[in-house]
Amino acid sequence: MVNQLIKGSILLTIIFALALFAAFIYAYNEIRIDTGKLINYKPQTSSVILDAKGNKIAYVFKGKHRLYAKYDEIPGYVVEALVAIEDTRFFEHNGVNPDAIIRAALRNYEAGRNVEGGSTLTQQLVKNTILTNERSYSRKMKEAIMSMKIENELTKEEILERYLNEMFFGHGYYGIKTAAKGYYRKELDQLTLKESALLAGLMKAPSAYDPTRNLDKALTRASTILSRMKKLGWITHETYLDAIKEIPTIYKDTLTQNIAPYITDEVVRRMKKEFPDIRTGGYTIYTTIDMEQQKIAREALKYAHKKIVKKQREKLATTSLNGAILAVENKTGNIKAMVGGVDYKKSAFNRASMMTRQPGSAFKPFIYQVALDMGYNPGTELTDIARTFQYYSNGKRKIWRPKNYEGNFKGFVKLREALVHSRNLATINLVTEVGLKNILERLEKLNVPKIPQDMSVSLGNLGLSPVKMGQIYSAFANGGHMIEPRLIAKVLSRNGTVIYEGKTQEINDFTTPAQAYLMTDILKDIVTRGTGKNARVKGVEVGGKTGTTNKNVDAWFCGYSPTTEVIVWVGRDNNKPIGRGGTGGGAAAPAFAYFLNKLHNELYKDMPRKFTRPKGVYNARNGVITELYTDISPLPRVSASATNPDSDLDLF
Numbered sequence: 001m002v003n004q005l006i007k008g009s010i011l012l013t014i015i016f017a018l019a020l021f022a023a024f025i026y027a028y029n030e031i032r033i034d035t036g037k038l039i040n041y042k043p044q045t046s047s048v049i050l051d052a053k054g055n056k057i058a059y060v061f062k063g064k065h066r067l068y069a070k071y072d073e074i075p076g077y078v079v080e081a082l083v084a085i086e087d088t089r090f091f092e093h094n095g096v097n098p099d100a101i102i103r104a105a106l107r108n109y110e111a112g113r114n115v116e117g118g119s120t121l122t123q124q125l126v127k128n129t130i131l132t133n134e135r136s137y138s139r140k141m142k143e144a145i146m147s148m149k150i151e152n153e154l155t156k157e158e159i160l161e162r163y164l165n166e167m168f169f170g171h172g173y174y175g176i177k178t179a180a181k182g183y184y185r186k187e188l189d190q191l192t193l194k195e196s197a198l199l200a201g202l203m204k205a206p207s208a209y210d211p212t213r214n215l216d217k218a219l220t221r222a223s224t225i226l227s228r229m230k231k232l233g234w235i236t237h238e239t240y241l242d243a244i245k246e247i248p249t250i251y252k253d254t255l256t257q258n259i260a261p262y263i264t265d266e267v268v269r270r271m272k273k274e275f276p277d278i279r280t281g282g283y284t285i286y287t288t289i290d291m292e293q294q295k296i297a298r299e300a301l302k303y304a305h306k307k308i309v310k311k312q313r314e315k316l317a318t319t320s321l322n323g324a325i326l327a328v329e330n331k332t333g334n335i336k337a338m339v340g341g342v343d344y345k346k347s348a349f350n351r352a353s354m355m356t357r358q359p360g361s362a363f364k365p366f367i368y369q370v371a372l373d374m375g376y377n378p379g380t381e382l383t384d385i386a387r388t389f390q391y392y393s394n395g396k397r398k399i400w401r402p403k404n405y406e407g408n409f410k411g412f413v414k415l416r417e418a419l420v421h422s423r424n425l426a427t428i429n430l431v432t433e434v435g436l437k438n439i440l441e442r443l444e445k446l447n448v449p450k451i452p453q454d455m456s457v458s459l460g461n462l463g464l465s466p467v468k469m470g471q472i473y474s475a476f477a478n479g480g481h482m483i484e485p486r487l488i489a490k491v492l493s494r495n496g497t498v499i500y501e502g503k504t505q506e507i508n509d510f511t512t513p514a515q516a517y518l519m520t521d522i523l524k525d526i527v528t529r530g531t532g533k534n535a536r537v538k539g540v541e542v543g544g545k546t547g548t549t550n551k552n553v554d555a556w557f558c559g560y561s562p563t564t565e566v567i568v569w570v571g572r573d574n575n576k577p578i579g580r581g582g583t584g585g586g587a588a589a590p591a592f593a594y595f596l597n598k599l600h601n602e603l604y605k606d607m608p609r610k611f612t613r614p615k616g617v618y619n620a621r622n623g624v625i626t627e628l629y630t631d632i633s634p635l636p637r638v639s640a641s642a643t644n645p646d647s648d649l650d651l652f
Contacts, residue, residue: 035130035146035149035150035153037129037130038125038126038129038130038150038154038162039150039153039154041162041165043066043068043165043166044061044062044063044064044066044280045061045066045067045068045280045281045282045494046059046060046061046065046066046067046178046279046280046282047059047060047061047278047279047280047281047282047283047284047285048060048067048283048284048285049263049264049267049285049287050284050285050286050287051286051287051289051290051291051294052286052287052288052289052290052334052336052489053290053291054286055291056257056259057258057259057260057263057264057287057289057291058256058257058258058259058260058261058263058264059255059256059257059258060256060264060267060268060278060279061255061256061279061280062279062280064174065172065173065174065178065255065256066165066174066175066178067175067177067178067181067282068165068175068177068282068494069161069164069165069175069176069177069188070161071157071158071160071161073177073188073189074160074161074164074176074188075188075189075191075196077191077193077196077197078164078176078188078191078196078199078200079160079164080229080234080235081193081196081197081199081200081201081225081226081229082121082160082163082164082200082203083121084200084225084228084229084232084234085200085201085204085224085225085228086121086124086200086203086204087120087121088232090120090121090122090156090160091156093120094148094151094152095120095122095123095144095147095148095149095150095151095152096120096122096123096144096147096148097120119143120147121159121160121163122147122150122151122159123143123144123147124163125147125150125159125162125163125166126143126146126147126150127143128166128167129162129166130146131143131146164176165177167203168203168206169182169183169199169202169203169206170202170206170207170209170210171183171206171210171212171252172255173255176188176199179199179202180195180199182251182253182255183199183211183212183248183250183251184248184249184250184251185251185253192243192246192248193226193235193239193242193243193246194222194226194243194244194246194247194248195246195248197222197223197225197226197229197243198211198218198219198221198222198248200222200225201218201221201222201224201225202218204221209221211248211250212250212252215250219247223244226240226243226244227240259291260289260291260294261344261348262338262339262340262341262344262348262350262352263287263289263294263338263487265340265348265350266338266340266350266353266487267285267287267487267488270487270488271285271488271491274500275491275500281493281494282493282494283491283492283493283494284491284492284496285488285490285491285492286488286489286490286491286492287335287487287488287489288329288332288334288335288336288486288487288488288489288502289335289336289337289338289487290336290337292603293327293336293337293595293599293603294336294337294338294339296337296594296595296598296599296603297325297327297337297338297339297595298339299594299598300325300568300591300592300594300595300598301323301324301325301339301342301568301591302342303590303591303594304323304568304570304587304588304590304591304594305321305322305323305342305570305591307590308321308570308578308581308582308586308587309321311579311580311581311586312578312579312580312581320572320573320574320576321342321570321571321572321578322341322342322347322351322570322571322572322573323341323342323351323568323569323570323571323588323591324339324340324341324350324351324352324355324466324567324568324569325337325338325339325352325466325566325567325568325569325591325595326338326339326352326466326467326469326470326485326566326567326568327564327565327566327595327599328470328474328477328485328564328565328566328567329563329564329565330474330477330478330560330562330563330564330565331478331563332483332486332504333474333478333483333484333485333486333504333505334485334486334489335467335470335485335486335487336564337595338350338352338353338467338487339352340352340353340354347573349573351466351569351573352465352466352467352567352569353465353466353467354465355465355466355569356463356464356465356468357463357464357465357549357554357569357571358460358461358462358463358464358549358553358554359460359462359464359469359547359549359554359556359558360459360460360547360548360549360550360554360556360584361422361424361459361460361531361545361546361547361548361584362460362469362545362546362547362556362557362558362584363457363459363460363462363464363547364419364422364427364458364459364460364545365419365476365519365522365523365545366443366446366472366475367427367430367431367439367457367458368415368418368419368427368430368519368522369475369476369510369511369515369516369519370434370438370439370442370443371415371430371434372415372511372515372518372519372632372633373442373511373515373632373633374434374438375632375633375634376415376434376633377415377627377629377633377634377635377636378414378415378416378518378521378522378627378628378629378633379414379415379416379626379627379629379635379636380414380415380636381412381413381414381415381636382412382413382414382415382418382423382426382429382430382433383411383412383425383426383429383433384411384412384413384418384423384425384426384429385411385425385429386425387425387428387429387432413426415430415522416522416525416627418430419522419523419526419545420522420525420526420529420530420531421530421531422526422530422531422545422546424458424459427458427459428455428458428459430458431455431457431458432455436454436455436457439457440453440457443457445482445507445508445510446472446475446482446510447471447482447507447508448462448464448468448471448472450462450463460547460549466567466568466569467485467567469556469558469567470485470565470567471483471484471485471507472510473558473559473560473565473567474565475510475511475516476516476519476520476523476543476560477560477565478516479513479516479517479614480509480510480511480512480513480515480516481506481508481509481510482506482507482508482509482510483504483505483506483507484504484505484506484507486502486503486504486505487502488500488502489501489502490502512616512632513614513615513616514614514615514616514617514630514631514632515630515632515633517611517613517614517617517628518617518628518630518633520543520611521543521628522543523543523544523545523559524541524542524543524611526543526544526545526546527542527543527544527559531545531546531583531584531585532544532545532546532557532559532584532585532589533585533589534585534586534589534590534593535557535559535585535589535590535592535593536593537561537593537596537597537600537601538597538601539600539601539609540561540562540596540597540600540601540609541561541562541609541610541611542559542560542561542592542596543559543560543611544557544558544559544560544566544589544592545557545558545559545584546583546584546585546588546589547584547588548582548583548584548585551577552577552578552579552582552583553571553572553575553576553577553578554569554570554571554578555569555570555571555578555582555583555584555586555587555588556568556569556570556584556588557584557585557588557589557591557592559592561596561599561600561607561609562607562608562609562610562611562612563607563608564596564599564607566592566595566596568588568589568591568592569588570582570587570588570591616630616631617629617630618630621635
């Protein structure tokens with residue numbers, strides 16, 4: 001009877017075991033949870049934006065900040081510390097460790113609560129990436145089955161690579177590479193043993209062991225890991241003692257570590273069409289920016305802003321006055337600095353690239369360049385007298401009586417002086433003399449939209465952004481050859497392959513080097529003795545033009561040194577007048593001077609300081625010094641005749 005009972009029990013046990021095994025095999029083959037997420041692991045990875053020298057500007061990401069590290073990048077110390085504390089038999093089991101499960105069950109039973117877990121690293125990875133934290137036998141069964149599937153598909157090294165890239169390290173950092181850069185500002189290959197142990201200990205409870213808040217607790221856990229590594233024989237006693245003494249320097253950085261937010265936003269805005277996954281694709285984006293120049297551009301704008309706000313007797317905290325500054329390398333068109341506002345925290349709108357405003361007199365040099373290229377000379381006399389223009393708008397007769405800024409007129413004035421002192425009437429009469437049609441045909445080369453097809457073009461009545469102004473002023477700064485300002489140098493994929501190269505966008509030759517130099521020489525005079533005196537830079541030749549629109553709504557200074565073009569705009573977003581001192585010379589020129597003074601006299605002292613006169617530009621005849629001239633713009637033989645000041649012309 002007893003034997004029959006024993007036999008029956010054995011039979012039931014065998015049947016139960018077979019049933020359990022069959023259920024396990026069925027679940028293993030039929031479970032429908034997608035293990036492909038881990039097998040074909042492609043996590044969202046942060047992209048990094050760098051300056052031209054490879055210095056980090058910012059990380060951009062969506063949701064989780066993760067920098068991906070291949071297994072070969074991960075130091076052996078990190079792997080050993082992790083395995084020592086979490087799963088000593090990791091390289092021996094097949095995804096599930098029965099010994100660990102039994103040991104954990106016994107300890108938990110004795111303690112009357114959960115004090116130890118039996119999960120392997122593979123099980124932890126499955127739980128964190130595919131399953132939930134639900135506490136149930138069915139979830140644990142799925143976890144075990146999936147872990148074995150994963151182990152069957154991936155190598156141990158591949159599992160560790162996924163684990164160390166997936167896990168959360170606190171402080172918003174996902175992945176070991178992100179944590180190393182965030183907490184230590186180090187690359188993985190620069191980590192010490194103690195730093196590696198501290199990171200390995202973080203994953204168990206990132207909040208509790210956060211070294212920025214609980215450094216002592218984090219160091220204690222790191223020491224426990226080091227002790228375990230020594231016990232296993234993975235480090236020597238001497239190495240252990242050295243590591244125990246070390247106290248790593250911990251940094252509390254922001255997630256993006258964004259030091260140039262206007263640049264970061266502009267990069268994302270420009271690239272998101274070609275790279276819609278720019279925040280998750282793990283790209284490395286090299287810009288043309290020089291962060292040292294970016295810093296002084298920010299300072300320059302704040303300096304000019306504070307100066308004009310003081311004149312307005314406003315409070316910095318409440319003023320609506322704003323501005324933008326752009327610095328471009330003359331020869332390449334590379335944008336070296338771009339600041340789209342005085343305070344990004346108050347307004348993220350990038351006025352350097354996204355705003356269009358009237359340039360006013362800052363557009364006049366292009367009118368004058370057309371005249372020079374049609375045979376006029378800087379010494380040619382222009383008519384500076386009042387005129388009345390009649391035109392029709394919506395069937396109604398309109399009268400336009402333009403005035404000079406000073407409210408007077410001189411009768412006759414040389415072309416150079418007309419531009420140096422920004423004489424509106426001389427400019428308008430020049431357009432009349434040259435012919436509006438001829439002016440408009442040549443201005444098409446500027447490749448700017450919506451140029452007015454009437455006489456208002458004489459006074460800059462069109463909408464342009466500082467970036468667009470940078471493009472057209474390159475026609476002077478770059479010896480007649482116009483190029484589009486460039487921000488993106490190249491983009492690398494996650495594996496380091498160059499997948500995009502931003503080439504210099506050449507627009508066209510607006511004029512010749514010799515003719516462009518005639519304009520440069522006039523623009524130099526504007527700075528030394530004209531409307532742009534506040535743009536002077538000690539020991540450096542600079543040229544540029546002020547621009548002030550009606551009622552002092554917009555203030556511009558657009559100019560360049562022998563190496564660098566700088567565009568400055570100051571105004572209010574609500575289009576209300578700047579107020580007292582709100583001219584191009586008073587409000588914008590100081591920022592221009594501040595930037596180029598720092599650039600040439602402090603940052604890069606060996607930069608060229610004088611303009612080079614090209615071939616074909618002369619200033620002497622028969623031994624007598626004269627006005628500059630070229631073969632196209634010869635010295636004037638007779639003064640230009642004044643046109644009838646009382647005539648009414650239908651020129652619109």
